[in-house]
Amino acid sequence: MKQFKFLSRSVDETKIIGFNLGKLLRSGNVVCLYGEMGAGKTTFVKGIAQAMDIPEEDVASASFTIVVEYNIDVPLYHIDLYRIDRDADIDEIGIWDYIYGEGITVIEWAERLNKIPDDFIRVKFDIIDEYTRDITIEGMDEKSWNYM
């Protein structure tokens, strides 16, 4: 599986990497984000949202409501599974309706999903030090890579 690695040295760089990925996303895409608390997942979602013309300050943590919908031309579904730890609950909150819907779905704490289809884009965040993160993206087709 082809991987794409980025080194982010700041919150702003993480946002820019998210923005660049966001520019490539289209209806039906699902992006799974992996990484511990404070790794930069929500920051990355802010970047993706900005690429879709959603002001980044409108994107806050989704931990409380689990799902936040941004209803624009191609809707953005911001899902955060932080508070969920049982498979049954994941099915019950209806995230598959979002995933197989018309919009773009971004899932934080995707570790909570036990199985994901191959065509999902996976983004892994590794904390190097307080400001630096390794960001690994996989699951995108070759053509898209050239744009990034």
Added chain:
Amino acid sequence: MLILGIDTSCDDTAASVVEDGTRIISNIVSSQTDIHKKYGGIVPELASRRHIEMIWPIVDEALKTAGAKLEDLSAIAVCHGPGLIGSLLVGCSFAKALCFSKNMPLIAVNHLEGHVFSCFLEEPRPNFPFLSLIASGGHTSLYRVDGFRRYKELGRTRDDAAGEAYDKVAKLLGLSYPGGPVIDKLAEQGNPKAIDFSRPYLPESLDFSFSGLKTAVLHYLRAEVQKSKSAEVVEIKTSELPDYCTSALVKDIAASFQACIVDVLVRKTEWAIRKEGVRSVTLSGGVSANSELRKRIKEMGEERSVEVFMPSIQLCTDNAAMIAAAGYHYFLSGNFAGMDLNPKAYLPL
């Protein structure tokens, strides 16, 4: 005039009977923290299933305590968002069915609007205009309130809510859920100046940002653990409270973290007062139960000769009396909801 309020927006099932929007006749809240503790957070499915089990008993209890029958009610006010969608659905469906069967008016109230109106349930009551700081697990916002349905959002969190920061930092420290009360208690024993976490003031706006603070705590903790070459420092059991057999490090982190959150909340409220020129401030949301925040905001009020209104703890946290209080104003203005009312997870005030 009696209004029944219902709130199922998060982990509590709540029902309350309020007279004329100001006098609480009954106020019942089924705290679910016992179930949620096991999972280190609110488990949504569990919460909505639990709401289904609890809603009748809680509403019954609210009516019984009030000595009222359904026929005595003028309307039912229900919270339709923001919150967990599955949980909101339980309250809304219940209220709709009851209103339909009894041919009673239905009123839809925004949860945040409820928090704004919680300060009218106790003496003394503020006069318009006032500033409203709402800080909870899901929200951290500042509003200018000029009257019923005349709210201006001055600022809100751009990432984590203040209560969410408490919960997440508590988890990092190995403490129990919810994080607010535990950290508040530990902070009393720690040194708030031990660690100088940088204050996210965002001087150009009245917005909040607490996400970086959580990351700063994480990295401070990591560095300390590495220094001592042992993970022991974070392995503490809060079930042993109030024996306080927790390490000094955790107490200092708790105190320094809390000082940072409270500094930001108080300072930004102060900025908003200056900017808006209002003379009254109200506090609500679960974080307003925090002892340090209450103390500091009171001191700030005295310094600036601004009146501060802090509802008692049970009205700061989620409750349905505040929904009935706001519902009263909807009733007076003839603003009713239809049977097609749908709850919304995301619902700005």
